[in-house]
Amino acid sequence: MSAVKPVDTCVVGSGASGSVVAATLAAAGQSVVILESGRPTRPSHIPTIRDDWEQHLRDFFPPSNGADRVHYDADCDPRFRVSRFKGVGGSTMHYEGFYPRMHPGDLKRRSQLGMAADWPLDYDELAPYYDRVESRLGVSGALDNPFEPPRPPYPNPPIAMSCAVQRAKAGCDRLGLHAAHAPVAILSRADGARGPCNFCGGCWFGCMHGAISNAQQTYLADAASHGAELRIASSAVRILLARDGRRVTGVEYLDADGALHNQDARNVVLCGNAIETPRLLLMSTRHDHPDGLANSSGLVGRYFSAHVQAKVTAVFDDRVDGYKGPNINGQVQDFWDHDDARSFAGGYVIALRNAELGPYYLYRQRLARPTLFGAELLETLTDTFGHTANISAYGEHFATENDRVDLHPEIKDTLGLPVPRIRIRHGDNEAAMHEHMGGILTSIMEAAGGRQIRFESDRSILGTHLMGTCRMGTDPDQSVVDADGRTHDIGNLLIADGSLFPTSTPSNPTLTIQAMALRIAERLIARDRG
Ligand SMILES: Cc1cc2nc3c(=O)[nH]c(=O)nc-3n(C[C@H](O)[C@H](O)[C@H](O)COP(=O)(O)OP(=O)(O)OC[C@H]3O[C@@H](n4cnc5c(N)ncnc54)[C@H](O)[C@@H]3O)c2cc1C
Numbered sequence: 166m167s168a169v170k171p172v173d174t175c176v177v178g179s180g181a182s183g184s185v186v187a188a189t190l191a192a193a194g195q196s197v198v199i200l201e202s203g204r205p206t207r208p209s210h211i212p213t214i215r216d217d218w219e220q221h222l223r224d225f226f227p228p229s230n231g232a233d234r235v236h237y238d239a240d241c242d243p244r245f246r247v248s249r250f251k252g253v254g255g256s257t258m259h260y261e262g263f264y265p266r267m268h269p270g271d272l273k274r275r276s277q278l279g280m281a282a283d284w285p286l287d288y289d290e291l292a293p294y295y296d297r298v299e300s301r302l303g304v305s306g307a308l309d310n311p312f313e314p315p316r317p318p319y320p321n322p323p324i325a326m327s328c329a330v331q332r333a334k335a336g337c338d339r340l341g342l343h344a345a346h347a348p349v350a351i352l353s354r355a356d357g358a359r360g361p362c363n364f365c366g367g368c369w370f371g372c373m374h375g376a377i378s379n380a381q382q383t384y385l386a387d388a389a390s391h392g393a394e395l396r397i398a399s400s401a402v403r404i405l406l407a408r409d410g411r412r413v414t415g416v417e418y419l420d421a422d423g424a425l426h427n428q429d430a431r432n433v434v435l436c437g438n439a440i441e442t443p444r445l446l447l448m449s450t451r452h453d454h455p456d457g458l459a460n461s462s463g464l465v466g467r468y469f470s471a472h473v474q475a476k477v478t479a480v481f482d483d484r485v486d487g488y489k490g491p492n493i494n495g496q497v498q499d500f501w502d503h504d505d506a507r508s509f510a511g512g513y514v515i516a517l518r519n520a521e522l523g524p525y526y527l528y529r530q531r532l533a534r535p536t537l538f539g540a541e542l543l544e545t546l547t548d549t550f551g552h553t554a555n556i557s558a559y560g561e562h563f564a565t566e567n568d569r570v571d572l573h574p575e576i577k578d579t580l581g582l583p584v585p586r587i588r589i590r591h592g593d594n595e596a597a598m599h600e601h602m603g604g605i606l607t608s609i610m611e612a613a614g615g616r617q618i619r620f621e622s623d624r625s626i627l628g629t630h631l632m633g634t635c636r637m638g639t640d641p642d643q644s645v646v647d648a649d650g651r652t653h654d655i656g657n658l659l660i661a662d663g664s665l666f667p668t669s670t671p672s673n674p675t676l677t678i679q680a681m682a683l684r685i686a687e688r689l690i691a692r693d694r695g
């Protein structure tokens with residue numbers, strides 16, 4: 166094992182949260198190393214630069230060496246499957262960039278409903294961090310959503326609603342729902358070498374115009390410009406503890422050749438996401454920490470949360486070109502805030518989408534059957550491609566202690582490490598919410614004039630928004646970290662990723678993850694100085 170030059174802070178993970186933490190600490194003059202198990206995305210990895218891009222979607226993903234496996238417990242709901250991106254920039258390299266802020270009540274479910282937990286901070290404390298993250302990412306949006314808390318204008322004007330989104334909006338208008346522009350981390354105006362969105366579509370697989378504000382081209386670029394070192398293909402395998410067991414001294418990691426190194430650091434900030442962060446803590450056992458680090462509460466890995474999801478597709482007689490434009494560029498927040506009159510607790514958001522991709526995707530997803538070929542296939546494709554649109558909803562999951570990530574006792578990955586074992590189930594509240602979503606989405610499509618309306622319910626537990634597992638709180642018996650991201654047990658071991666969410670909140674989490682990461686990094690700097 167080799168020891169590497171010590172630094173002020175070692176950040177594990179270069180995604181949404183890790184990039185913000187590294188950029189903020191490095192700009193304040195700290196020496197920072199980011200350990201990232203994946204590799205960078207190059208323009209040549211973006212499949213949409215090719216004519217036959219639909220055949221090459223898999224090329225976008227970093228090659229898997231089996232070290233990214235998860236195991237689903239026999240008791241895990243089969244409607245849940247993880248989707249994440251393990252490369253430089255983390256899952257922001259594959260995201261849709263829908264960037265709503267939370268509402269004040271989302272953070273206070275225990276006080277409001279007697280359910281779940283309160284966040285240990287208020288909306289007003291988060292708001293200034295929302296402003297700054299939105300500004301750095303150049304979030305585009307409009308002040309046309311009547312449900313959003315008061316806020317300053319968006320840094321960039323809204324991205325115009327596409328044809329498909331305007332069609333869905335017309336359905337919302339007829340029902341009296343308030344369809345508005347979606348706030349998105351996508352440029353509507355050029356920024357240096359990065360171009361504005363040109364509506365080409367396929368944003369999940371990278372943006373050849375640089376319009377999507379992923380971590381690689383925003384905060385990670387800032388971190389590098391302030392001297393932070395990004396060490397790729399470097400997988401953290403254990404957090405190192407001082408002899409007295411009261412502070413951490415660094416991180417042990419494996420490089421691409423399988424060699425083991427120690428990165429010594431004054432502080433360690435975990436940003437590996439809500440599956441890998443608890444996994445690393447649980448792997449870091451020692452005789453005086455037999456249950457892993459920061460786990461005196463026994464809650465590391467518990468309260469794993471994943472949103473309720475519903476999706477409805479429809480076919481329209483005239484063209485709506487649902488494959489053009491950013492994946493999401495309209496939203497409806499009428500059902501966001503909790504309402505006692507509904508049959509479920511919590512709330513959800515509706516996303517108006519352009520996510521139909523190309524004709525091959527349509528064929529594989531919706532049309533493929535053994536008897537469909539020749540003239541009938543051509544006619545079906547002509548009738549549906551460019552005529553299909555979809556809308557979806559994401560909503561709150563009230564996780565229980567039994568929703569969890571732990572280590573599989575036997576199965577190991579290719580690095581010889583225990584694979585994360587996942588168990589998540591949605592309960593009656595989530596089922597009632599899902600049914601409500603299906604009814605509303607279906608009525609929107611009917612009011613918009615769609616036919617062949619289909620409510621897809623096979624993936625009703627969303628695998629892309631991963632939260633909980635190291636939840637934040639004031640009580641060390643009921644939470645893993647405090648409001649500054651510091652683990653209750655070990656003051657110089659911090660967590661800044663989606664794992665610290667005490668509740669899932671109703672909507673897409675990444676703006677909140679980054680706002681929290683910025684706050685955590687600045688509180689760490691203040692403490693270090695003070
Ligand atoms: C298809 C898709 C669409 C999405 N769309 C949206 C959206 O529209 N809006 C929204 O708000 N959110 C969206 N998300 C979710 C969003 O991407 C995540 O919420 C966010 O990236 C999570 O941030 P994070 O910092 O917790 O983890 P990540 O961004 O996933 O970063 C974790 C990083 O840590 C690295 N890592 C993990 N373990 C180790 C280790 N042991 N050693 C070294 N490195 C390690 C990983 O390789 C990864 O790069 C989407 C996600 C997906 C997959």
Ligand code: SF4
Binds near residue numbers: 366368371377
């Ligand atoms: S639609 Fe816009 S954000 Fe999406 S890939 Fe094209 S230019 Fe980029």
